[in-house]
Amino acid sequence: MANLKIKFCDVGFENPTVLASGILGVTASSLKKVVKDGAGGVTTKSIWLEEHKGHSNPTMLGTENYFINAVGLSDAGIEKASAETFPEYLDGKSPPGRDLRPAPIIASIVASSIDDFGELAEKIEKCGPDIVEVNISCPNVEDEFGKPFACVADDAVAVTKLVKGKISSVPVIVKLSPNVESIGEIAKACADAGADGFCAVNTYGPGMVIDVDMRMPVLKNKVGGVSGPGIKPLAVKAVYDVFKATGLPIIGTGGVLSGEDAIEMMMAGARLVGMGTMVYYRGSEGFGEVVREMDEWCEKNGVKNIEEIIGIIK
């Protein structure tokens, strides 16, 4: 058996697979189930300062080749996360009992103003996550054009600096949007502003799917973010670009469904591999299966330690 253990920003993971934000990450019991099924770590659904209503149904469509969603980042807010999700997941084992947790938990936070990110950062640190992931890929109201913070380098830098200034006990990683001219440039700007690592990438798009018989878009919101198998080559290239630009730890996310896909992400530069849409195809049991497939690949290819393959594509 190959050594699949990974240290990411000094946090230890039993294997490189991580539940991506937004899928099964709402309740402590679903997060625990994903760990039981084999994930090396979990990410919460993105948490807002206040309750946030999402879009109306239908919000998702899955096909063989891609997935499109306009869930709209619905969430109950930080109060619920701090009163229920975190205490239940951690079973009261806040620091210093980190090694007793089911697996590292990454807290994803999202806001539509820079100030809200600051307030959220203070509150989320108190919940006791192992890593904070700053989701700057959602459209904001502060930027003049309503673009996601992740699409404007100055905004991405401002959020990164503010959150890093508030959080001192755990690493802060930035979740990047792929919908930019140069993801490497945005990543470099965030790295210079103090980011400890990245999650790359969020969904592509927005895209649109039309039901030709009904002559209307399938999603009530008309457009949505695209994920799943169809985006994998794009996501692998984005991870490669971010790794080349910064050399920082990356959770490579986008279209990973199998052990070989996960190996590919790591060769591009990812230390951990996020999976979201995979759950729709393989169920949460897919985590354990992907880990087994990674191990089989390592065995077949004489890889004793998964570290050996990280970022080997020059």
Ligand SMILES: Cc1cc2nc3c(=O)[nH]c(=O)nc-3n(C[C@H](O)[C@H](O)[C@H](O)COP(=O)(O)O)c2cc1C
């Ligand atoms: C239904 C759904 C909900 C999502 N919600 C979030 C979210 O709350 N926060 C976030 O940062 N990303 C969210 N994402 C994006 C995923 O975390 C991931 O970055 C993206 O789907 C690409 O990975 P995948 O192809 O493995 O799904 C969501 C994706 C899907 C499909």
